Amino acid sequence: MEARRPTWEVDAEIERLYRRNRRLADEVKKVIWKYADRVRRVKGDGFKVKIMNFCGTHEWTTVHYGIRSLLPDNVELVAGPGCPVCVTPSFIVEHAIRLSLEGVRVYTFGDSFKLPAVRPVKGVRNLAEAKTAGGDVQVVYSFLDALKDVANTRRESVFLAIGFETTAPGYALPLAERLIPRELSILSALRLTPPAARYAIAEADRRGLTPIKGIVAPGHVSAITGAKPWDELSRELKIPTVVSGFEPIDLLISIAEILRMILRGEVGVKVEYRRVVSWEGNREALKAIYRVFEKTDAAWRGIGFIEESGLELRDSYRGFDGFDRYGLEKPDRESWVMDNLKGCRCAEVVLGLVKPTDCKFFLKGCSPSKPLGPCMVSSEGTCSIWARFGGYLDLKNL
Numbered sequence: 001m002e003a004r005r006p007t008w009e010v011d012a013e014i015e016r017l018y019r020r021n022r023r024l025a026d027e028v029k030k031v032i033w034k035y036a037d038r039v040r041r042v043k044g045d046g047f048k049v050k051i052m053n054f055c056g057t058h059e060w061t062t063v064h065y066g067i068r069s070l071l072p073d074n075v076e077l078v079a080g081p082g083c084p085v086c087v088t089p090s091f092i093v094e095h096a097i098r099l100s101l102e103g104v105r106v107y108t109f110g111d112s113f114k115l116p117a118v119r120p121v122k123g124v125r126n127l128a129e130a131k132t133a134g135g136d137v138q139v140v141y142s143f144l145d146a147l148k149d150v151a152n153t154r155r156e157s158v159f160l161a162i163g164f165e166t167t168a169p170g171y172a173l174p175l176a177e178r179l180i181p182r183e184l185s186i187l188s189a190l191r192l193t194p195p196a197a198r199y200a201i202a203e204a205d206r207r208g209l210t211p212i213k214g215i216v217a218p219g220h221v222s223a224i225t226g227a228k229p230w231d232e233l234s235r236e237l238k239i240p241t242v243v244s245g246f247e248p249i250d251l252l253i254s255i256a257e258i259l260r261m262i263l264r265g266e267v268g269v270k271v272e273y274r275r276v277v278s279w280e281g282n283r284e285a286l287k288a289i290y291r292v293f294e295k296t297d298a299a300w301r302g303i304g305f306i307e308e309s310g311l312e313l314r315d316s317y318r319g320f321d322g323f324d325r326y327g328l329e330k331p332d333r334e335s336w337v338m339d340n341l342k343g344c345r346c347a348e349v350v351l352g353l354v355k356p357t358d359c360k361f362f363l364k365g366c367s368p369s370k371p372l373g374p375c376m377v378s379s380e381g382t383c384s385i386w387a388r389f390g391g392y393l394d395l396k397n398l
């Protein structure tokens with residue numbers, strides 16, 4: 001028997017019209033094939049339309065619904081850097097492990113609980129192991145949960161603040177309002193998405209790989225930032241960009257739109273996810289973010305420093321900076337040491353340069369239950385998505 005749906009949800013039959021409408025998907029697929037065929041005729045057989053779907057949830061939709069199997073041969077969809085857990089540098093995880101073992105309570109989201117450190121701390125490789133070894137680690141659903149907990153316990157605590165622009169307001173607003181108990185500080189691993197997209201696209205060029213010709217920009221991030229930063233990036237790189245929603249139909253429409261833009265030689269951003277994303281974004285959230293944080297050159301795991309790609313607390317909020325409070329070292333460009341496990345190709349997976357199946361550990365030593373690298377940890381990580389839902393299958397040849 002089908003479980004009763006909560007009263008606040010749209011009726012399943014009506015919802016299916018949009019979510020699982022095969023006829024609608026076929027219509028959009030036809031448009032994709034029509035445009036792709038025109039691209040082939042105009043640009044030649046060797047011209048590959050390589051599109052980067054930036055966001056981890058877009059990769060989930062792509063794999064879960066077999067979107068790649070619907071695309072013509074001259075259209076390729078590659079996953080991008082859109083998983084904040086995957087790109088969190090090892091040194092921050094190591095600091096968090098060490099603090100937890102020294103009695104400081106470390107709050108973390110569930111998807112970072114097993115995020116591996118490259119250099120074990122007292123034999124401990126992740127926060128899950130730290131907890132087993134007696135470290136003080138608490139998994140929470142939100143920053144607010146941690147605030148409430150610290151208000152009760154009054155324990156020295158840090159929050160492992162991992163995330164993109166989507167998550168940043170959740171930290172910025174309570175900080176801006178000075179609602180943080182003095183016992184709590186944060187370790188900011190907050191990262192910004194357009195600089196990472198720029199870097200990934202340049203890296204494909206540097207390595208002489210097929211260049212990226214279109215970007216499917218992240219929907220949740222853009223709900224905060226607005227479409228504007230993607231428009232600027234699109235014009236700078238001369239690559240059409242579409243901010244997309246997360247249903248399979250959204251993705252298919254976004255791909256069709258990118259092909260249409262390529263045919264017309266258009267650049268700039270289009271917003272497919274209009275039901276959520278505006279041009280300017282969430283002004284209040286942005287105001288809070290930049291009141292509390294400032295942009296900084298930041299390290300990305302296995303990649304190194306990307307200019308103006310991170311958020312660190314402004315001087316007036318430094319009292320809440322866990323790095324400062326506990327005297328934790330932050331490497332700079334000179335002292336940075338690459339932090340991928342030997343043989344793990346996560347950094348290349350994140351940049352869309354290789355597929356998870358190109359890694360020798362994929363499902364041979366590295367799996368969601370026993371992750372070796374960061375891309376296998378989070379539900380948004382490309383390796384984890386491929387391992388769980390079979391993105392490695394070529395459905396067309398089944």
Ligand code: SF4
Nearest residue numbers: 055057082218220221
């Ligand atoms: S926070 Fe949302 S938009 Fe950003 S990468 Fe994750 S799923 Fe995508």
Ligand code: SF4
Nearest residue numbers: 345346359366373383
């Ligand atoms: S399969 Fe595992 S080891 Fe290989 S790239 Fe992915 S996360 Fe890294």
